Amino acid sequence: SHELTQPPSVSMYPGQTAGLTCTTDGLPNQYVSWYQQKPGQAPVMLIYKDTERPSGIPERFSGSSSWATATLTISGVLAEDEADYYCQSADSNGDNVIFGGGTKLTVL
Amino acid sequence: QVQLVQSGSELKKPGASVKVSCKASGYGFSFHAINWVRQAPGRGLEWVGWINTNSANPTYAQGFTGRLVFSLDTSVSTAYLQISDLEADDTAVYYCARGSLGDRNTFDYWGQGTLVTVSS
Numbered sequence: 001s002h003e004l005t006q007p008p009s010v011s012m013y014p015g016q017t018a019g020l021t022c023t024t025d026g027l028p029n030q031y032v033s034w035y036q037q038k039p040g041q042a043p044v045m046l047i048y049k050d051t052e053r054p055s056g057i058p059e060r061f062s063g064s065s066s067w068a069t070a071t072l073t074i075s076g077v078l079a080e081d082e083a084d085y086y087c088q089s090a091d092s093n094g095d096n097v098i099f100g101g102g103t104k105l106t107v108l
Numbered sequence: 109q110v111q112l113v114q115s116g117s118e119l120k121k122p123g124a125s126v127k128v129s130c131k132a133s134g135y136g137f138s139f140h141a142i143n144w145v146r147q148a149p150g151r152g153l154e155w156v157g158w159i160n161t162n163s164a165n166p167t168y169a170q171g172f173t174g175r176l177v178f179s180l181d182t183s184v185s186t187a188y189l190q191i192s193d194l195e196a197d198d199t200a201v202y203y204c205a206r207g208s209l210g211d212r213n214t215f216d217y218w219g220q221g222t223l224v225t226v227s228s
Contacts, residue, residue: 042218051142090213
């Protein structure tokens, strides 16, 4: 089966650069998307197709992918970036969607 | 602008049924898939399945077959999630999410979520 593994938590100081990872243990042949979820709110798409950023998403959010690991980079973390971040992909056939367990980003 | 507006919170007893609605606006309803995602209290996101808004053909994630039914009313651009024989473990926020054009597995817009609480 295809699973996505994320570290449960990351802590950063404002202004630091955060790299949130998403590691797959299956065939890495599907794109990865990233979502931000703040408490009590619906998720918001930050990155799709590994590296693409939708309009309206700040440039400090960027995505990259290398073999079995996708990374969401937040350059110059702000207090408002404190949230849960989820990576998402699909199985090798694209039939089933998979979410990582999520990373809680705390801004100190 | 694109919006997905879901119905309000529900409190149900075990064994009852619930129907959550997701009304789309601001785009051509039949051009984008509608996905359903569940989030149990304090837990992560879990994909429940999707429905083809052209054919109304539903696909359910493993572990969600049997008690869930996806449906559409294209005349009012609305998707529905019905859960029957509710159990306490069904307590969660249920989101609808639009599949992006060309890739139904990328969720570009989300509803605000509907909290379903199952309690006696």
